[in-house]
Amino acid sequence: MPNPQLNAHGELTHLLTTEGLPRETIEHILDTAASFLEVSDRSVKKVPLLRGKSVFNLFFENSTRTRTTFEIAAKRLSADVINLDVARSSTAKGETLLDTVDNLVAMHADMFVVRHNASGAPYLIAEHLRRTGRSEVHVVNAGDGRHAHPTQGLLDMYTIRHYKRDFSQLRVAIVGDILHSRVARSDIHALKALGVPEIRAIGPQTLLPVAIEKMGVRIFHDLREGVRDCDVIIMLRLQNERMNGALLPSAREYFKCYGLTTEVLALAKPDAIVMHPGPMNRGVEIASDVADGAQSVILPQVTFGIAVRMAVMSILAGN
């Protein structure tokens, strides 16, 4: 089966997942992102790499924050950005996903940034573009169902590299709702590719996917045991609708068992960093003093995220 994110020459033409990305490709993206970081510090925050290109933000699921970061990244590359709130427009009128795509291609879209609540939706679009001979149009997966959120995964790698330099000795913990998390999956694949020797998945059985150990992680149900001696702790967001039901009894009990507090953080390495893809639930998965504390790198993640998304878009566009 051909890898759908690579073109006939083996070059990255879409970014759909971090799974199967070679280490060199990830490093190239991170290096490119590093070069873009200073653009954001300039008074004129623009480079002309995507001038004249049209980037369509195609969000079938609402997410102001992620959409905004892609919009900023595209604009700093001088692209024309069109935001489509598809959740409330065409598809609501019965148009299919691929009809929407065909229409936008007819408007000469160069790149789609796609978020969809169904796992695999960006693959369907990429495959459709290939079949209809529009392989010059690129797709960036901005989060599909529970499957992948590759730019988040890559910005997490950027953050870890920024603070830890070397991946080869790290112990990384991912804590919380891994079952429903596209971020966790993208992080795990990227961490494996970069040679992290130990990845830990921490959570109650109700929030861990079956056979997750086959993705190369160690499972912990006890947070204290799980974070012990870790270099990096990635906290995941717990969705409101999952707090009270059959998955978990309450947000209060979740915080008691899996909330990251200063006391728990003290069990990790003294220089451990704390990450979170946002938006945070303070007092549910993370205590405020940890979120705002010296070891938190949650806001730098956001800054790096712009540079990483600029890097991805410019590489896909052939720069």
Add this chain to the structure above:
Amino acid sequence: MNKHTIHITGGRVIDPQRQFDQVADVYIDGDRIAAIGAAPAGFVATQTIDAQGCIVSPGFVDLSARLGGVEPELAAAVAGGITALACPPDTRPPLDEAGLVERIVRRGAALGLAHIYPLGALTQELGGEKLAELATLRKSGCIAFSQAQRPLIDTQVLLRAMQYAATVDVALHLQPQDHYLARDGVAHDGDVGSRLGLAGIPVCAETVAIATALQLAKATGVRLHLTRLSSAAGIALVREARRNGLAVSCDVGIHHLHLSEEDIGYFDSHARFTPPLRATSDRAALREAVAEGLAAICSDHTPVSEDGKQLPFGEAQPGATGLELLLPLTLRWAQECGVPLATALARITCDPATILGIETGTLAPGSRADLCIFDPEARWRVTPDTLRSQGKNTPFPGEEMCGQVRATLVGGRQVFGDSH
């Protein structure tokens, strides 16, 4: 009166039910098989079919085929060698009224292609709450009763349904999947689903439903058939129940004999099925169960339009076209697993006929002349053009298949094939 008589010459005749397997001529008189081997006294053929190099088999019997359009699907059935098929009741509207059942039976009879044996709705509107009129529906032509893939959540209703079915003496065909455990799931709850972030349907959704059905069948004495098993653990439960003397039967969908969760690849919606394709170890257990005769094979034919498949995996309609792939996929399984041809054919002829309780699936003299003549070596490619069914949806697009039907006879009349 001039009766239609057919002489089939030179074919290798395989009648799995009677363990008959030799090159012989077949003589058909009217709608019955008159003799095999030597011609009956005074037999004069009005039609001769040359079957040299071909297998002459009882027509195939399909335990479950959805008919979108009745006419094209029945034409596809006979093109695939299928001479009798059971259709599930989840039509629109569902088959819960005698009039609806009579209409489909009449329609089938008028077309004169494969025989249709409707499965009646077990509950009104398949709602899982109130019993349908089983006795009346049986009289209008229902061969057995089923919920299709609709949930029957209330176990007390299921118990009552089984008691009532036992009273009326009709069989129940249940597709075992616990509604709650399967809720929101779109793929096997295993390695692939976890990696791709597809909501899982755990194996226990099947085993819990099987265990419940077996207990209630034991308590009520109903004739129970479990259709489209997907897991090794499910097969083990049925095997154990049979060992303990319960007369339960089961079948496996033809695609589940060949595919596993791995075939989802990069979210290929053609690999979406209900029940889901499971682990390769499950597939191995299904293959073994069919080989040993614990389970029959069904096509689970489900035509889905291109629009229904051109969607993200979890939103796509499950199912695949199956009528015309039943034979080649059965042959492929037999070859891959070293199963003798006659044994393989039993799984799509006499075994399902016995499960349905219909007098077909055999070549015994005196029985209805439902036959299929196929070339086991002929190769063809699966394309939208080679499939007669309106369902072009297949996980085997462009693949070469081995085994092609040359002629199909239903009730002594050739309904498919060259000289037709």
